[in-house]
């Protein structure tokens with residue numbers, strides 16, 4: 001049991017999927033897992049363990065932003081026997097060729113977060129995905145007929161930027177999409193020797209202004225869920 005996760009030892013699988021939205025965790029448990037058991041309701045941040053294709057897997061909401069995912073990921077990494085964390089989230093496209101509902105695998109995460117500047121005394125650290133998980137996700141996606149886009153994402157601390165053109169500085173350097181947790185997750189995974197990967201689905205485009213509804217984000221982005229669930233060991 002840890003401060004924010006109410007599970008006993010053995011109740012959390014070695015592979016944990018982490019959506020930002022706890023209701024997405026509930027949706028996955030109800031629609032994809034067999035024999036799902038809810039192990040956490042603390043702060044409404046649902047966590048479930050069940051079976052997918054006979055493999056034990058957990059799904060734990062992370063909340064939004066680096067501070068929130070850092071609490072849950074740290075507790076999973078230090079208080080439970082978790083070996084793989086796969087974030088499954090939504091993102092905004094920063095590139096014309098990255099379309100709504102495309103699946104993006106985050107090879108690395110640029111960021112504007114002060115957390116890593118403090119951690120590395122003003123120097124820059126490059127948060128990077130586990131190559132093992134990245135390769136596996138790419139191969140699983142291909143086997144499901146999904147052509148995943150692979151590259152750099154931006155993890156931002158700010159959803160509503162003062163300057164609405166701010167994203168263009170990242171676009172010019174080929175960053176594929178923006179979200180709010182991956183740099184924190186990859187840094188903690190490196191610190192604790194855990195494998196981590198982010199798989200995100202494009203929910204809106206900063207390039208075209210297209211957007212999907214909250215209900216669609218919660219329930220219809222199932223390709224990334226299937227890729228991540230298929231990676232359970």
Ligand SMILES: O=P(O)(O)O[C@H]1O[C@H](CO)[C@@H](O)[C@H]1O
Nearest residue numbers: 019020021064089090179180
């Ligand atoms: O859909 P999730 O996983 O929450 O991810 C994205 O959506 C939230 C912002 O709406 C941020 O958490 C961002 O990273």
Ligand SMILES: O=c1cc[nH]c(=O)[nH]1
Nearest residue numbers: 090091092178179180
């Ligand atoms: O952080 C996020 C998530 C989805 N879409 C965005 O524009 N930003």
